[in-house]
Amino acid sequence: MSGSLHGVLFDLDGTLLDTAPDMHGALDRLMLEHGRDPLAFAAVRDHVSNGSNALVRLGFPDADPVLRETLKRRYLEIYADNLCLTTALFPGLPDLLAEMEARDLRLGVVTNKPSWLTKPLLDALGLTPRLATIVSGDTLPQRKPAPEPMWLAAKQAGARPDRFVYIGDAERDIAAGRAAGMRTLVADWGYIDASENPAAWQADARLQAPADFWPWLDSLAGVRRCLAS
Structure with missing residues (x-):
């Protein structure tokens, strides 16, 4: 000791x-599902420690609380399926x-x-x-x-x-x-x-x-x- x-x-x-590359990748997929252009990695990396709520807010700043909660659940589904790619x-x-x-x-x-x-x-x-x-x-x-x-x-x-x-x-x-x-x-x-x-x-x-x-x-x-x- x-x-x-x-x-x-x-x-x-x-x-x-x-974990930022995989968490960014999940946000990319979510944004593409909703017809939005993905954010650059540099714009996402330093927000990863704040978790899924912060990332969804970053990608969907105009979403109301109900939609944001739906987006968060979908984000976590995507991330869980791609948890350890990189x-x-x-x-x-x-x-x-x-x-x-x-x-x-x-x-x-x-x-x-x-x-x-x-x-x-x-x-x-x-x-x-x-x-x-x-x-x-x-x-x-x-x-x-x-x-x-x-x-x-x-x-x-x-x-x-x-x-x-x-x-x-x-x-x-x-x-x-x-x-x-x-x-x-x-x-x-x-x-x-x-x-x-x-x-x-x-x-x-x-x-x-x-x-x-x-x-x-x-x-x-x-x-x-x-x-x-």
């Missing part, structure tokens, strides 16, 4: 997995996870994605057996930014919340981790819109790339040594 850190919890979309771990994540496991850190996922999408996706990528905990958006009545999903993940992974760090690419991720008493890191490689200001989220640090986790962990150990001396 690395110092006082027991484990690392990840957000899913935009942090652990690059989705993969972000570059650098395979090595990071392997090294975390080698250092005996417990791994987990806390996501607002529903379990009926989360579980098949993690299964398809062979990640489920490697995770000590998977908390989805429908596991509890509460979802991020509430702390309850984080507390459950820590309990399932076998340690107090303050023994975990949570990595995410959205303000609600950092808010949830902080509220749960965890350290928090922003995944700068994720789906962060240009209008957002991650520097204001009050995370412990920002990682430009997955490998930046290790310098951050080393700095944390250095702070502990200073405090102990």
Whole structure:
């Protein structure tokens, strides 16, 4: 185990997995079904972490609430049928996870994605057996930014919340981790819109790339040594 850190919890979309191409593809199909020109990938990518509601609003900004709900159901049908065509771990994540496991850190996922999408996706990528905990958006009545999903993940992974760090690419991720008493890191490689200001989220640090986790962990150990001396 690395110092006082027991484990690392990840957000899913935009942090652990690059799901944007498949989620964009589902929106493309939905828009074509309704005679609309698909949106460019660049216009969709940074909205993926906000889920199906945000994507449907993006593609159909003029839809009323009733139609929007119908479109959302159809979007999820399309996405579920094309869940893992190109989705993969972000570059650098395979090595990071392997090294975390080698250092005996417990791994987990806390996501607002529903379990009926989360579980098949993690299964398809062979990640489920490697995770000590998977908390989805429908596991509890509460979802991020509430702390309850984080507390459950820590309990399932076998340690107090303050023994975990949570990595995410959205303000609600950092808010949830902080509220749960965890350290928090922003995944700068994720789906962060240009209008957002991650520097204001009050995370412990920002990682430009997955490998930046290790310098951050080393700095944390250095702070502990200073405090102990």
